[in-house]
Amino acid sequence: MPRCKYCHREISKFDSDICPYCGGERPIEDGYKTKDMTKFLDPVKGESGLYKSKSRNVYCLLTFLLGPFGVGEFYLGKARTGSAYFLLSVLWLVIFGTAMYFLVPSIGGLWFLIGYCLPFAVMAGKACYSLTKDDLKDGNGEFLR
DSSP: OOBOTTTOOBOOTTOOSBOTTTOOBSOSOTTOOOOOGGGTSOOOOSOOOOOOOOOHHHHHHHHHHHGGGTHHHHHHTOHHHHHHHHHHHHHHIIIIIIIHHHHOGGGHHHHHHHHHHHHHHHHHHHHHHHHHOSOOBOTTSOBOO
């Protein structure tokens, strides 16, 4: 933007008759040119390709097979959610899968089955539900293809 030659404030190039701040006549110097900013900026370097979105089918397969361990969420780039799934499933498996088997031997087999199969059944349901949703996004906010 040009500056007034009297008060040195930035003014619009349309204020070439009178400065709106100091009232000076013809505040823009003769021969004023705007600067070509492309001379001052470096061009973008490096190879910047298009972002390839994640696949819904791969996400559903990973969630179906290894969902309790958060593998599907790690695939989408959601590390916090994947870590939470992993920690919760390990706690669940330790508490209900193994501990109950040894604490209550008479019904230990039932607790063992519940402890190890329930998280996988829940994630299998989530995987099937994810196949029908159209608004699933990955960690970058892009829709799954």
